[in-house]
Amino acid sequence: MDDLYIRKVLGGDTGEFRYFIATYKDLAFSVAISVVKDEFLAEEVVQESFIKVFNNLKSFKGRSSFKTWFCRIVINEAFQLIRKKKPATIPIDSLNDIETIINEDDILDISKEEQSFMVQEALKMLSSKESLVLRLFYLEQQDTKTIADETGWSDGNVRVILYRARKNMLVFMKELMKDKQKNKQYG
Amino acid sequence: MDNSVKEEKIVKSLMKHSRADMPFQDFDERMMDLIYKEERQQKSIRRDIRMAWMFFFLGLFLGLFIAGFTIEPDIFGDNIPTQTINMILQICIAVVLLFQLDRLLGFSSKRWRLKQYKQSS
Numbered sequence: 001m002d003d004l005y006i007r008k009v010l011g012g013d014t015g016e017f018r019y020f021i022a023t024y025k026d027l028a029f030s031v032a033i034s035v036v037k038d039e040f041l042a043e044e045v046v047q048e049s050f051i052k053v054f055n056n057l058k059s060f061k062g063r064s065s066f067k068t069w070f071c072r073i074v075i076n077e078a079f080q081l082i083r084k085k086k087p088a089t090i091p092i093d094s095l096n097d098i099e100t101i102i103n104e105d106d107i108l109d110i111s112k113e114e115q116s117f118m119v120q121e122a123l124k125m126l127s128s129k130e131s132l133v134l135r136l137f138y139l140e141q142q143d144t145k146t147i148a149d150e151t152g153w154s155d156g157n158v159r160v161i162l163y164r165a166r167k168n169m170l171v172f173m174k175e176l177m178k179d180k181q182k183n184k185q186y187g
Numbered sequence: 188m189d190n191s192v193k194e195e196k197i198v199k200s201l202m203k204h205s206r207a208d209m210p211f212q213d214f215d216e217r218m219m220d221l222i223y224k225e226e227r228q229q230k231s232i233r234r235d236i237r238m239a240w241m242f243f244f245l246g247l248f249l250g251l252f253i254a255g256f257t258i259e260p261d262i263f264g265d266n267i268p269t270q271t272i273n274m275i276l277q278i279c280i281a282v283v284l285l286f287q288l289d290r291l292l293g294f295s296s297k298r299w300r301l302k303q304y305k306q307s308s
Contacts, residue, residue: 014226021218029209039210046209047221054222055229116204123205138202166198173201 002066009057017054024067028074030139034132035078036085037124045081049074064149071150075132082128106177118180122172130165137162236298239291246287250280 008016028049032042052073060069110118123131136142136150144162148155211217253276 014222015219017222018215018219021215025214025218026206026208030207033207043209043211043214046214047218050218051221051225054225112204115201119201119204120207122201134198134202135205138199139205166194169198169201170194 003062006057006060006066009054017050020053020070021050024070027067027140028070030135031071031074031132032078034123034135035075035128036082037128037131041081041085042078045074045078048081049077052077068146068150071136072152075151078132079128110177110180114180118173118176121176122169125172126165126168129161130168133158133161134165134169232298236295239294243284243287243291247284250284251277 002020005016005019009020025046028046029042032045032049033039036042036045049070053070060066123134126134132151133147136147137144142150144155144158147153148158151158153161
């Protein structure tokens, strides 16, 4: 399907570019926000990425899938933006000092909305690399090789980041759940 | 259950709620406007470069024509030889043209390099 629309756009039918926007805007936003952690910056990244795709569509040779090529562009744009803006990072405590095991029942006890909110918050607290790898691996169901191809990191590096991301995710979820319980007690 | 397997299971379950869709409803329209604007800009740049080259060659031939054929022999009197005036004019035109050619080549090659860089990155 992508190939057909690529040919149409390259043939001069610019309006058909709408297909790529409609199909890939959510994926691009999800990837961008993992890195930049801010909705408006993520939108900026997505816009820049689509413009780059439009200008370089001719150079897409089809060696990888369009989705992989596009993801690579979004990831590059997102990391370029944070290099420029240098956002504050949240320091992570030593992983081994904190008990990370969460009782599954505790998580299942809270509502879906709360779960969703807490996951989004925890993802914001994770480093850009960690939240990006988590989203690509679990949400987009990409394997580590594809992630390595898109990010330019080695497969081993992706695995290490994924391992750390899982650990840190649970640390932050535990912290958020503690805060929630405190709020319940005092408020 | 093994600790890491349990962690994996919890994270997998949590990540089902991590979907972050584009929250801006009018994104598609605004993006298409930007794409059309980009297309116009690219066309305009290509046209400007073509025009710059066209006027450069026009200026080159016109300059050579003026310098070579239209100087009247007696316009500066007998003190300065016509050949000297011609030579001075031709040198002036050559300097201006070389200067313009350098800028035009610089601009065109910069654009070409940028295009190559974009394609490779």
